[in-house]
Amino acid sequence: MTARIIDGKAVAERLRGALAARIAGLSFQPGLRVVRVGDDPASGVYVRNKDRAAAAAGFDSATLQLPAETTEADLLALVARLNADPAVDGILVQLPLPPQIRQEAVIAAIDPAKDVDGFHPVNAGLLATQQPGLVPCTPKGCMHLLREAGASLSGARAVVLGRSQIVGRPMAQLLLAADCTVTIAHSRTRDLAAECRRAEILVAAVGRPEMVRGDWIGEGAIVIDVGINRLPSGKLAGDVAFAEAAARAAAITPVPGGVGPMTIACLLENTLEAALRRRGPAG
Ligand SMILES: NC(=O)C1=CN([C@@H]2O[C@H](COP(=O)(O)OP(=O)(O)OC[C@H]3O[C@@H](n4cnc5c(N)ncnc54)[C@H](OP(=O)(O)O)[C@@H]3O)[C@@H](O)[C@H]2O)C=CC1
Numbered sequence: 001m002t003a004r005i006i007d008g009k010a011v012a013e014r015l016r017g018a019l020a021a022r023i024a025g026l027s028f029q030p031g032l033r034v035v036r037v038g039d040d041p042a043s044g045v046y047v048r049n050k051d052r053a054a055a056a057a058g059f060d061s062a063t064l065q066l067p068a069e070t071t072e073a074d075l076l077a078l079v080a081r082l083n084a085d086p087a088v089d090g091i092l093v094q095l096p097l098p099p100q101i102r103q104e105a106v107i108a109a110i111d112p113a114k115d116v117d118g119f120h121p122v123n124a125g126l127l128a129t130q131q132p133g134l135v136p137c138t139p140k141g142c143m144h145l146l147r148e149a150g151a152s153l154s155g156a157r158a159v160v161l162g163r164s165q166i167v168g169r170p171m172a173q174l175l176l177a178a179d180c181t182v183t184i185a186h187s188r189t190r191d192l193a194a195e196c197r198r199a200e201i202l203v204a205a206v207g208r209p210e211m212v213r214g215d216w217i218g219e220g221a222i223v224i225d226v227g228i229n230r231l232p233s234g235k236l237a238g239d240v241a242f243a244e245a246a247a248r249a250a251a252i253t254p255v256p257g258g259v260g261p262m263t264i265a266c267l268l269e270n271t272l273e274a275a276l277r278r279r280g281p282a283g
C-alpha cells in the first residue's frame with residue numbers, strides 16, 4: 001500500500017478561513033495573548049507562525065516577550081493582569097519555562113475560561129469527565145485530521161505513543177470519547193513495536209526522530225505523527241520514519257505540514273470559542 005498523505009497545511013488553511021469568516025461577522029475582535037519567557041529556539045517558529053495566522057484571521061493578537069530571568073512572581077502578576085483584562089479572551093504561556101518558574105503554578109493561575117491551551121487542571125478534568133471545556137490544541141488538531149482522512153473511529157483499535165499532559169493523555173481521552181479502543185504506550189511499555197502494529201490508528205508523540213519504523217505499522221493503518229524534532233542538519237523530522245511507514249499505512253501525516261499547522265489553527269479555534277463563551281454571540 002502507498003499511503004495517502006494527509007495535508008495538514010491545507011486542512012489548517014481551510015479551518016483558519018472559516019474562523020476568519022466567523023470573526024468578520026462579530027462586533028469585536030477576539031483577543032489572544034501569548035507570553036514568552038526567554039527565547040527557547042523551539043518556540044520561535046511556533047510563536048511567529050501563530051502571530052501571522054492570528055492577525056490574518058482577524059484576531060487581536062500579541063506576543064508579550066519577557067526576559068529569561070523573569071521571576072515566577074512577576075509572571076504570575078502578568079497572568080493575573082491578563083485574567084482581569086476584558087479585551088483578552090485567550091492566554092497562552094509558551095512552554096517550556098525557565099527552571100526558576102514552576103510550570104504547574106503558572107498553568108493553575110490562568111483563568112480556565114481563558115486557557116486556550118486547555119492545560120489547566122479544570123479543563124483536563126472536564127475533558128476526562130466528558131464535559132465541555134477548552135481542549136488542548138494538538139490533540140484537537142489530530143482529531144480534525146483523522147476525520148479528514150475518513151477514519152472510522154467507533155470500535156477502532158487506537159494506540160497513542162506518549163503520555164504527556166499536553167499531547168498523549170488528552171489525545172487518548174479524545175479517541176476514547178470517539179469510541180476507539182485506546183492503548184496508551186510509553187517508555188515503560190514492553191514490546192512497543194508489537195503494540196503499534198496492532199493499531200488501526202496510530203498517534204506518535206514521543207519526541208524521538210523516526211523512532212517508529214515501517215515494520216511497526218499495521219497494513220492499512222492511519223498514522224498521525226505529532227513529533228517535531230530538529231535534526232543536527234537543521235531539517236525537521238517526525239517521530240515516524242515517513243517513507244517506510246507510508247509503504248504500509250493507508251494514510252499518514254507529514255512533518256512539517258501535518259499536525260503542526262493544525263495546532264495553530266486549533267489555538268485560534270479555541271480562542272474564538274472562549275471569546276463567544278465569555279462575551280456571548282453578540283459580543
Ligand atoms: N505538532 C505540534 O503541534 C506539537 C508537537 N510536539 C512534539 O511532539 C513530541 C512529543 O511532545 P510531548 O508530548 O510534549 O513530549 P514529552 O517529552 O512530554 O513526552 C514524551 C512521551 O513519550 C514517551 N517516550 C519517550 N521516549 C520513549 C521511548 N523511547 N519509548 C516509548 N516512549 C517514549 C515518554 O514516556 P514516559 O512518560 O514514560 O517518560 C512520554 O510519555 C515532540 O517531538 C514535540 O516536539 C509537541 C507539542 C505540539
Ligand SMILES: Nc1nc(=O)c2c([nH]1)NC[C@@H]1CN(c3ccc(C(=O)N[C@@H](CCC(=O)O)C(=O)O)cc3)C=[N+]21
Nearest residue numbers: 043045046049093094095096117256257258260261263
Ligand atoms: N503553551 C504551549 N502550547 C503549545 O501548543 C506549544 C508550546 N507551549 N510550546 C512549544 C510546542 C510546539 N508547538 C508547535 C506548534 C506548531 C508548529 C508548527 O507550525 N510547525 C510547522 C512548521 C515548522 C517549521 O517549519 O519549523 C509544521 O510542522 O509544519 C510547531 C510547534 C506548540 N507548542
